[in-house]
Amino acid sequence: MKLSYYPGCTMKNHARNFEESTLFSLQELGVEVEELKRWNCCGTVYSLSADEVMHQVAPVRNMIRAKEAGADQLMTACSMCYNTLKRANARARANPEQLSRMNAFMYDEPIDYQGDVEVVHALEVVRDQIGFDAVKKKVVKPLKGLKVACYYGCLLVRPREIAFDDSENPTVLEKLVAVLGGTPVEFSHKMECCGAYQTVDKPEIVADKTYQILTAAREQGANIVAVSCPLCAFNLDHRQEVTLQIHPDLHTMPIVYFSQLMAIALGGDESVLRLDLHHTPPGPLLTESGLL
Amino acid sequence: MTAHITRHHLRTAFVTKVQRLAGQNLMACYQCGKCSAGCPMASYMDILPNQIIRLAQLGFEEELLNSKAIWMCASCLACNTRCPKGVRIAEVIEALRQIELRARHEHLKVEDIPPEVLSKIPPIALISSLRKFTS
Numbered sequence: 001m002k003l004s005y006y007p008g009c010t011m012k013n014h015a016r017n018f019e020e021s022t023l024f025s026l027q028e029l030g031v032e033v034e035e036l037k038r039w040n041c042c043g044t045v046y047s048l049s050a051d052e053v054m055h056q057v058a059p060v061r062n063m064i065r066a067k068e069a070g071a072d073q074l075m076t077a078c079s080m081c082y083n084t085l086k087r088a089n090a091r092a093r094a095n096p097e098q099l100s101r102m103n104a105f106m107y108d109e110p111i112d113y114q115g116d117v118e119v120v121h122a123l124e125v126v127r128d129q130i131g132f133d134a135v136k137k138k139v140v141k142p143l144k145g146l147k148v149a150c151y152y153g154c155l156l157v158r159p160r161e162i163a164f165d166d167s168e169n170p171t172v173l174e175k176l177v178a179v180l181g182g183t184p185v186e187f188s189h190k191m192e193c194c195g196a197y198q199t200v201d202k203p204e205i206v207a208d209k210t211y212q213i214l215t216a217a218r219e220q221g222a223n224i225v226a227v228s229c230p231l232c233a234f235n236l237d238h239r240q241e242v243t244l245q246i247h248p249d250l251h252t253m254p255i256v257y258f259s260q261l262m263a264i265a266l267g268g269d270e271s272v273l274r275l276d277l278h279h280t281p282p283g284p285l286l287t288e289s290g291l292l
Numbered sequence: 293m294t295a296h297i298t299r300h301h302l303r304t305a306f307v308t309k310v311q312r313l314a315g316q317n318l319m320a321c322y323q324c325g326k327c328s329a330g331c332p333m334a335s336y337m338d339i340l341p342n343q344i345i346r347l348a349q350l351g352f353e354e355e356l357l358n359s360k361a362i363w364m365c366a367s368c369l370a371c372n373t374r375c376p377k378g379v380r381i382a383e384v385i386e387a388l389r390q391i392e393l394r395a396r397h398e399h400l401k402v403e404d405i406p407p408e409v410l411s412k413i414p415p416i417a418l419i420s421s422l423r424k425f426t427s
């Protein structure tokens with residue numbers, strides 16, 4: 001299987017751990033991944049205004065790049081990129097008039113976009129195209145000892161019309177963790193927002209959210225949290241520093257991407273885990289569990 | 293809050309503008325409060341999401357545009373997912389932010405972000421924040 005891949009900006013710097021582990025895992029699972037040439041930033045957030053066509057151009061332009069690569073599917077692993085690309089694509093498809101305005105604006109592109117690219121998330125590829133049974137057969141290091149709180153954040157499964165799992169109680173991450181030999185815990189805060197972009201100018205609010213989310217995870221028996229979004233990862237992991245200043249009774253906890261859990265179970269070494277990019281180090285727990 | 297509804301408040305131009313920008317029918321809301329009950333930012337807001345919808349129905353322009361609440365919303369879409377009437381509250385709040393931003397009333401200035409913050413935060417945080425808080 002060959003897939004066109006859209007990384008997004010953060011995968012290329014702060015979230016190298018996300019990218020390296022995703023690419024390693026997909027390779028182990030027999031998927032050939034080809035990064036789009038000349039991809040551009042999706043804009044990170046979908047424009048919610050009804051009259052806003054201009055901000056849909058950036059995400060939609062990436063669909064043209066996918067067509068140029070001969071692909072009819074475009075895969076991304078970042079929740080925010082996924083949400084923005086998928087929603088802009090859905091809007092372009094549902095509004096031929098808006099799509100023709102976008103195409104007119106992109107007159108210097110060699111082709112018009114016809115609405116014929118499907119945006120898919122890496123988790124969706126693993127679940128629906130590879131299949132959990134096939135993943136299970138490839139596990140060489142079951143995640144024994146990891147009690148995982150699966151944290152979805154907001155943009156992976158909202159709104160309903162672009163979601164590939166239930167919008168209120170998704171379970172795809174728990175199923176993956178179980179297939180990898182880990183123990184998913186029941187987690188009350190799996191859909192509770194981390195504060196998202198408020199982290200830039202209101203980190204104290206994110207600190208409250210991080211405190212609530214990680215305290216719930218710990219009380220419900222988790223020793224690690226799995227995420228699918230680099231912004232969630234930054235808020236839940238790197239913001240533990242300011243969280244500790246405001247809430248000194250916080251029990252710090254390692255935050256990892258679901259792809260890092262896959263990479264560990266599929267036999268990846270530290271070069272694809274990039275644990276140096278974490279704030280609260282996952283190393284001690286992984287070593288204690290015999291996974292490093 | 294106590295609100296005095298006068299003819300002066302029922303300015304339809306503002307109501308029409310919010311509805312047009314949000315693509316929503318404000319009158320669909322029957323004030324059940326479910327949006328506010330599940331809002332992760334409610335405790336930091338001066339007016340709650342359901343109150344935002346009520347004030348928008350009635351054309352309380354200054355109260356809405358001068359509120360802190362519209363800048364506290366994290367666009368998490370929990371409210372939209374749960375509203376029994378299908379009102380997209382997040383779109384209404386986006387419309388209110390857009391009315392301010394399109395008048396060049398910035399909520400955030402890049403030059404006010406300290407360099408030590410800029411050097412640490414990932415692009416995904418910075419770009420989304422600028423998309424929501426600047427014109």
Ligand code: SF4
Nearest residue numbers: 321323324325327375
């Ligand atoms: S959930 Fe919907 S109907 Fe209920 S108060 Fe909020 S907007 Fe109104």
Ligand code: SF4
Nearest residue numbers: 331365366368369371
């Ligand atoms: S989208 Fe905004 S108003 Fe709605 S629940 Fe989330 S933070 Fe609250």
